[in-house]
Amino acid sequence: MSGPPTAGTSEAAQTPTGIVPPTGGGHSGFLSDVIVELGFASRETVEQAVRAARSPGSTVARVLVEMGAITEEQLARATAERYGIDYVDLAGFEVDPAAANLIKPSAARRYRAVPIAHVGKRLLVAMADPADALGVNDIAVMTKLQVRPAVAGRPALEALLEALPLDAGRWEEAPEPEGETREAREPAEGDEEDGAAPRLRQERDELRSELLRATAEAEVRSKELELLRAQLANAETRAETAEREAGDARRLAEELAAADERAERARRALCEMRDEAERERERAAMTDRELREQLDEEERRRGELEGRLSEVEGAAFAAERAFEELRLAQGRMRGALRALAEPDPE
Numbered sequence: 001m002s003g004p005p006t007a008g009t010s011e012a013a014q015t016p017t018g019i020v021p022p023t024g025g026g027h028s029g030f031l032s033d034v035i036v037e038l039g040f041a042s043r044e045t046v047e048q049a050v051r052a053a054r055s056p057g058s059t060v061a062r063v064l065v066e067m068g069a070i071t072e073e074q075l076a077r078a079t080a081e082r083y084g085i086d087y088v089d090l091a092g093f094e095v096d097p098a099a100a101n102l103i104k105p106s107a108a109r110r111y112r113a114v115p116i117a118h119v120g121k122r123l124l125v126a127m128a129d130p131a132d133a134l135g136v137n138d139i140a141v142m143t144k145l146q147v148r149p150a151v152a153g154r155p156a157l158e159a160l161l162e163a164l165p166l167d168a169g170r171w172e173e174a175p176e177p178e179g180e181t182r183e184a185r186e187p188a189e190g191d192e193e194d195g196a197a198p199r200l201r202q203e204r205d206e207l208r209s210e211l212l213r214a215t216a217e218a219e220v221r222s223k224e225l226e227l228l229r230a231q232l233a234n235a236e237t238r239a240e241t242a243e244r245e246a247g248d249a250r251r252l253a254e255e256l257a258a259a260d261e262r263a264e265r266a267r268r269a270l271c272e273m274r275d276e277a278e279r280e281r282e283r284a285a286m287t288d289r290e291l292r293e294q295l296d297e298e299e300r301r302r303g304e305l306e307g308r309l310s311e312v313e314g315a316a317f318a319a320e321r322a323f324e325e326l327r328l329a330q331g332r333m334r335g336a337l338r339a340l341a342e343p344d345p346e
Contacts, residue, residue: 016093017092030060030240031061032061034078034082040070045067048067050244053241061079090157099116099117109164111127112127112129112135113136114161124148125147126160128157
C-alpha cells in the first residue's frame with residue numbers, strides 16, 4: 001500500500017477497502033444494546049448473558065462470545081458502532097508495512113494497537129479497545145501524526161501483532177519515538193579517536209536510564225490501565241445489570257398499575273352489583289310487605305267468614321232443634337187426636 005496521500009485529497013475518498021464506517025455518531029447506551037440493534041443476538045440471549053456476567057472480571061460482551069452467541073468480528077463491529085468509529089476487517093485489508101513499523105512491536109503489543117495505513121493526514125490504527133485514550137495519545141506522540149482509531153477483531157489483531165515487524169529491513173528507515181533514535185545509535189569508531197566517545201557514552205547512559213525509567217513508567221501506566229479497564233468492565237456490567245433490574249422494576253410497576261386498575265374496575269363492578277342487590281332487596285322487601293298486608297287482609301276476611309259461618313251454623317243448629325221440637329210436638333198432637341177419635345170402651 002502506498003504512503004500518505006497528497007494534500008487536498010479528501011479523507012473519505014482515501015478510505016481503504018476493508019473499512020466499514022459507522023452508521024452514526026456513536027451510541028450512549030450499552031454495548032449489549034448495540035449488539036441487539038445490529039441483529040447479532042436476541043434480547044433474550046443478551047438477558048441471559050447479563051445474568052451470567054455478574055461475576056467479577058466478566059462482561060456481557062465477553063460472555064456472549066464465550067457462549068457462541070456472537071463472533072469476535074461481530075463484537076468488533078458492535079464496538080465500533082457504539083463509539084462511532086470505523087471497523088476494519090484485517091482479513092481483507094492490505095496493511096501498509098511502513099505504517100505498521102512507525103512504532104516498535106513492543107509498543108504495539110503493549111497498547112494492543114497497530115498502525116495499518118495512512119488515511120488523508122491521519123494514521124489509521126487498528127485496536128481492540130477504542131476507549132484506550134492513553135494508547136491513542138501515546139501513538140500520536142510517537143508518530144507525530146493524528147490518529148484515526150479503528151476497531152479490529154481480537155484474533156486478527158493478535159495475529160498481526162505476532163507478525164510484527166512486518167518488514168525488519170525497513171524498521172531502521174521508519175521514524176522512531178524521540179529519545180529512542182539516539183539510544184539506538186552506537187558511537188562510531190572515529191568518535192573515540194577525536195575524544196567524543198566519553199561524552200557520547202555518558203549521553204548514551206543517560207538516555208538509557210531515561211528510557212528505562214520511561215519503560216518502567218509505561219509498565220506502571222499499562223498495569224493501571226488494565227486495572228481501570230477491569231474496573232470499567234465491572235462498572236459496565238453492574239450498570240447493565242442495574243439497567244436490566246430497573247427495566248424489570250418498571251415492568252413490574254406497570255404490571256402492578258395494570259393490576260390496580262383491574263382491581264379498581266372489579267371494585268366498581270362489585271359496588272354496582274351490591275347497589276343492584278340492595279335495590280333488589282328493597283324491591284323484595286316492598287313485595288314482602290305488600291304480600292304480608294294482603295295476607296293480613298285475607299286473614300281478616302277469613303276471620304269474618306269464619307265468624308259468619310259460626311253464626312250460620314248456630315242458627316242452623318237452633319233451627320234443627322226447633323224443627324225437632326216441632327216434630328215432637330206434632331207427634332204428641334197426633335197422639336192426642338188419635339186418643340180423642342177412638343171411642344171409650346166403657
